[in-house]
Amino acid sequence: MNSEKRLMKGNDAIAEAAIRAGCTAYFGYPITPQNEIIAYMARHMIDKGRVFIQAESEVAAINMVYGASCAGARAMTSSSSPGVSLKQEGMSYAAGADIPLVLVNVVRGGPGLGSIAPAQSDYFQSTRGGGHGDYRCIVLAPKSVQECADLTYLAFDLADQYRMPAIVLADGMIGQMMEGVTLPPERKLSELPKRDWSVGGMAATHREAIHITSLDLVPAQLEEKTRARFRRYDELKAKETRFEFAGEDADLYMVAYGTSARVALGAKQLAEKEGIKLGLFRPITLFPFPDRELAKIAEKGKPILTVEMSLGQLVEDVKLAVLGKAPVHLLGHSGGVIPTEEEVFAEAKRILGRN
Missing domain, CATH: 3.40.50.970 (Thiamin diphosphate (ThDP)-binding fold, Pyr/PP domains)
Known part of the structure; x- marks a missing residue:
């Protein structure tokens, strides 16, 4: 193996x-x-x-x-x-x-x-x-x-x-x-x-018994442990923050992870055929979230589109990272619906006013 x-x-x-x-x-x-x-x-x-x-x-x-x-x-x-x-x-x-x-x-x-x-x-x-x-x-x-x-x-x-x-x-x-x-x-x-x-x-090493617990009934002690x-x-x-970024000089930046990131990458490739530049920021660690790196991208002031298979969860961390430096949009699906490359590209064009 x-x-x-x-x-x-x-x-x-x-x-x-x-x-x-x-x-x-x-x-x-x-x-x-x-x-x-x-x-x-x-x-x-x-x-x-x-x-x-x-x-x-x-x-x-x-x-x-x-x-x-x-x-x-x-x-x-x-x-x-x-x-x-x-x-x-x-x-x-x-x-x-x-x-x-x-x-x-x-x-x-x-x-x-x-x-x-x-x-x-x-x-x-x-x-x-x-x-x-x-x-x-x-x-x-x-x-x-x-x-x-x-x-x-x-x-x-x-x-x-x-x-x-x-x-x-x-x-x-x-x-x-x-x-x-x-x-x-x-x-x-x-x-x-x-x-x-x-x-x-303990018997083999003669060390003191170790007691593992999450319980501490003294509030100040528990707070200090936390x-x-x-x-x-x-x-x-x-x-340990990890991320992947493609498309430094873009008209719009997409943020997505997992399957949504694969779909967003396909949308990026569709955009290239029409001369539209889309960037893709993919957090690999969702915690710790790569907020500092995303904040640097937001300083460009370009719109950001979060693509996720939920109705607005990842987008909350995106907004916290961006802190109003760029407009943040959401394309979300739920219940097991997967977004398509064409749908993501169409939404990017709508945001950019290029329909």
């Missing part, structure tokens, strides 16, 4: 990359459109002598991940939108106890049971913590099968480095499509970061 190129589904690439990143424990529960992940882990985790459990529910799965990570495992779960909602209490507990874990959300249409078609309407849930209390999660958004592998691999390292949950946010289209992918090398488990903070092994966590988030923002 060294570096090699394969034709894979996005979901399979996520699972294989997790194994190669050193995931030693996976806990999940089936839900469309991420079922290939749990099926892949069922086949290959046990073959490698690692832990795989199909839990009795999403609630059970996230709490198993919490416990396994506390005991030193590189642990992961995956689900899709309604299932991820059920995991939010456990995510809050993990964030409050400074527990690293990886959650993959292959997003489907909502709210409620919604549909099984691709959507991006879990943006708020992912980038604002999702559960109760003051916390954030690292959020990585792949636009290709290659990035499904690369960003999943990265998610484990970032979660360990900053001791916080990391989310791989892939919409249903990204999870189900097939593309060529060069897989990352397999990590030796002996080379994974040491977790001196984890529980267990402030310290947010200082860590500031470090994350300074060092």
